[in-house]
Amino acid sequence: MQSLQAKASEWSGVKQDDAFAIDDTNLFQKLGLQTFINLSTNFYTRVYDDEEEWFRSIFANSKKEDAIQNQYEFFVQRMGGPPLYSQRRGHPALIARHRPFPVTHRAAERWLHHMQQALDGTTDIDADSKVRMMNFFRHTAFFLVAGDELKSQNQQPQCKHGTSSQTSV
């Protein structure tokens, strides 16, 4: 079976090394906490106002302010800042925590569209940081698409009558 990270690279077009070039510099020190808060606020303002209802509805059961905080705390922690996310919520466990959401190829592209707009609309993010972050986001989005596909695997359906058409792995 192709690994999660191999699928992410293939579908995103972003090589592993480029995706994690966020680690070659300290983006938190470079950009500061407020920039990350602004970025996530811009991002979710776009998402919660999305004219495309199918995408907007994915977030319907989450409070906007919670979504913002979860996101910027994870970004800060992953990009060289204090471990804000783990202090409050523990391990990121990205795939498991996205389990309630339908992370399709189409949803990944829509997410990335809004994030590119949010990055461009946030002041004080230099061009080099934008490229590093978008590569990371693009690879991660498709890593989550690969993770989403696990939901339909490894099932152990129990049928009251008859046999299952799915195979336990």
Next chain:
Amino acid sequence: MQSLQAKASEWSGVKQDDAFAIDDTNLFQKLGLQTFINLSTNFYTRVYDDEEEWFRSIFANSKKEDAIQNQYEFFVQRMGGPPLYSQRRGHPALIARHRPFPVTHRAAERWLHHMQQALDGTTDIDADSKVRMMNFFRHTAFFLVAGDELKSQNQQPQCKHGTSSQTSV
């Protein structure tokens, strides 16, 4: 629904703050790469030689040297060192990557038993670091038990005949 981290705290008996006290110091700088390699080598040597076949068999499809490398690279990255794990494999995605394994309460306790022995058998790990690491390991083990339970949720069994006894979420 109780969150993953709340379940982890309840079942492990380790509070969130204590679990992530690994972040109050830099354990990688304190202990060094070789100590992490030694710890994981000691741990998996015990695991692959475990007299309890039910536990040993969980690892039967993994190469010992791969298991060692995956583990110490994750520990190094999570405890203040270079992002060795992500450079090679991407996001840790702890719950998703443990999906192939039956992470039961009993398996978590056996894992922790071997890890305590491995910590005690590895030179150059001071008492304070041991406590921090065991709290982290204990909380994380039960975080993964909580994650394991997700596997039986959100299923969409398709039965050839008759009806499913499970409900899609």
